[in-house]
Amino acid sequence: MEKVHLTRKEKSELWGEGLITVILLLMLNLAVVVLGKQIIAADPHLENSIWGIKQVMTFGQDNVHLWSWRNLVVSGMAIVDAIVVYWRLIRRYRQMQMRHVIAELHYIADGHLDHRIRFEVNSDLQKVVASINALVASTVNSMEEERRIEKSKDELITNVSHDIRTPLTSIIGYLGLIEDKQYRSEDELVKYTHTAYLKAKQMKVLVEDLFEYTKARQTTTPLNTVSFNMIAMLEQLAASFELEAEKKGITIQVTGEPNPLMMEADTEKLGRVFNNLLTNALKYGQNAQHIYLDAQKVGSEAVIKVSNDGEQIPNHSLSQLFDRFYRVEGSRSQETGGSGLGLAIAQSFVSLHGGYIYADSTPELTSFVIHLPLKLGTTLKRPDPGLQTKEEETIHG
Structure with missing residues (x-):
């Protein structure tokens, strides 16, 4: 943030404002002095009672002489004059700040939406400037989202x-x-x-x-939430895919801790998520012999992992797996093509529950990891991608 840079004309205005204020105050002070002298001249006794008498305060054996009333009045007038000059200059300077802010607003309104007001102004106006910058940023984000x-x-x-x-x-x-x-x-x-x-x-x-x-x-899609045991759900899914897995020579193993792992969610939508993940594991897990379903309670969330020991997914494809219609092998054949929407649907349903999903693939295991809150109503914050590998090691050893 930087202070408002005044133009030469504005600086001249400030000097002129200060000079005119000083002249007016000097004239006012002179009028007060002349009026005071006329009053004293009309009644000479006032000079001794008001202007000339010094008051003495005694503390022990020391006498402390206070200023005469005349000196006090003169000093008071000088202080008031300084305050008035300062107030007038500050008032005019703030008006100039407001003019600069309005000029910046017109510049932004002309289509320069990437511009922000960077002025350091008075506290009240600074709040307005911060609100304007936030409003412009929100508008730009909305336009980009659109x-x-x-x-x-x-x-x-x-x-x-x-x-x-x-x-x-x-x-x-x-x-x-x-x-x-x-x-x-x-x-x-x-x-x-x-x-x-x-x-x-x-x-x-x-x-x-x-x-x-x-x-x-659709964010307005309702969730029919129930309380259920996640591990029992995974066991039911494994049983429903058992016959298809046996045909491919694959065994499905379910583990979890604690058991039962109770949580709240829409089981129908989560069932679709796991159906898609298991279908993908069976369809694309080349040379896989095992599919592992694991659920762990970590703090206030459930971490569910669907893994297979098939061929590794290339690293450059991991970030695109959840894109619509994306297929790792680039094939649209009947055997492996599918609709290309399965993982995108899974991601959307997980997001509806306030969770997140990501993929991790090594030569040993290809895993899809889902984080879900145990109780609905909170949204989990996804950690930085660099932390996910450490997280995986912690959860799954």
Whole structure:
């Protein structure tokens, strides 16, 4: 912060204000003196009773002589004059400060929204300046958020259009072949029909995930909260995925402490989160043999980890995993493509609960770590990314 730099004209105004004030005060003082002398001249006894008498105060054997009333009056007038001059100059200086602040406001209003008022002014005006800067910053943030949302919507429409167009083109193509009877055998007809059916199912998954994602992104989405045991929930999820995991030669292990680990949340939405994470682990955990589900109580939060010992996710992909439509392998094939919205949905549902989620991947384990408050109503603050590795080591050894 810096003081207001006065222009040459403003400095001249201050000098003029001070000079005029001094002249007026001198004239007033002279008028008071002349009037006092006229009063004394009219009654000579007043000179001895008011102006000339010295009062004496005795302390022990020492006499202390006080100023005469005349000296006191003169000194008092000088002090009052100095106060008046100071007040007038300060008043005019604050008016000049206000003019500079108003000029800065006009500059910002002209479209220079990155500009801030950096003046050091009087305390009352400083509060106004701080409020103005905060208001401008809030406005800029709102505008940037609006642009980001608009850009996000455009990207969403583009991605959805691409993902829907691809299977739709295949469906139309195969049904066109059937319509034109361009098949040579019954088996070929069944093949075309089956392919169109699979593509239609792929579109259905995308549309359902898109609907779920838009619903999860709404901050007004209600949470049907209940009290439940997180470890029991993980065990139920492991049981529901057990058959699919066995087909891939994968075992699912559940651990947790304490048991029961009681907390409040919307179990339906959290179930969708863990379903997405387990589905991803089974689908993308190349060469994985184990999936680990672990829940720990840490202070006033629950830390849940979904891990697999499959191939490591590249570091450059970790920060993009929760982006809509992002896929590590860049494939949109039926085998591994999916909708690309699963992790984005998981992140949104976790955020609705006031928690946060992040991914960590090493050659040994790929983990998705979720932090949730044990009781709803508080929002957990995500630590710096650099602290997450230490946190992981602390929680999971």
